[in-house]
Amino acid sequence: MAKNKFHEGSGPSQRQLRVGETIRRALSEVLARADVHDPELNAMSITVGEVRTSPDLKIATAYVLPLGGRGQEDVIELLARNKSELRRLVARKLTLKFSPDLRFRLDRTFDQMDETRRMLAQDVVRRDANAADDDDADDAR
Structure with missing residues (x-):
């Protein structure tokens, strides 16, 4: 049985960390500039604390928090509702072959x-x- 290169407990690779930080910056910029076509989402100030990527870089989990901590459940719902547009806007700022699927969790x-x-x-x-x-x-x- 072959060992998996990404065995549990090994932590993220340098590439995962670098891509996660790039996505975090791009997502923060998109949210700060209110580039999304959703007035409810644009009305919120959202902090993106961290983005963790899967070893294959196909999934990016963003840990977010609305400024002031109010409306935490609403922010997750709004981000999930606009996930496709956010993915497209973030992908423009990345130099990856494929744009990762975005997931959102409270920080x-x-x-x-x-x-x-x-x-x-x-x-x-x-x-x-x-x-x-x-x-x-x-x-x-």
């Missing part, structure tokens, strides 16, 4: 950062962190 990065800050602010965690810092200082002496 939960900010939620995760807020949760981490909340956890680090807890008295128990601060006490343990301070105790670890004190132990490291004692070890350094």
Whole structure:
């Protein structure tokens, strides 16, 4: 049985990262310039935090968030509704042989950062962190 070049857990390749960033920039520009023929979508300010591509570059998943965080479900619906036009507009800015299929997901990065800050602010965690810092200082002496 032959091993798959893209085995699970290996992380994205440099090409995937480069193409994902190129798509992120192109999609951000298209959304910022309101190039889409949908007034509802053009009325929203949308942040494209990251774009991840499949190993074969046929699927690009964009992680997005409306400015201010309001209307999160609406933004996913609007982007999905305009997926074909967005794909065409983004493809014009790419130098790829094929334009990837666009998929949209909510960017939960900010939620995760807020949760981490909340956890680090807890008295128990601060006490343990301070105790670890004190132990490291004692070890350094």
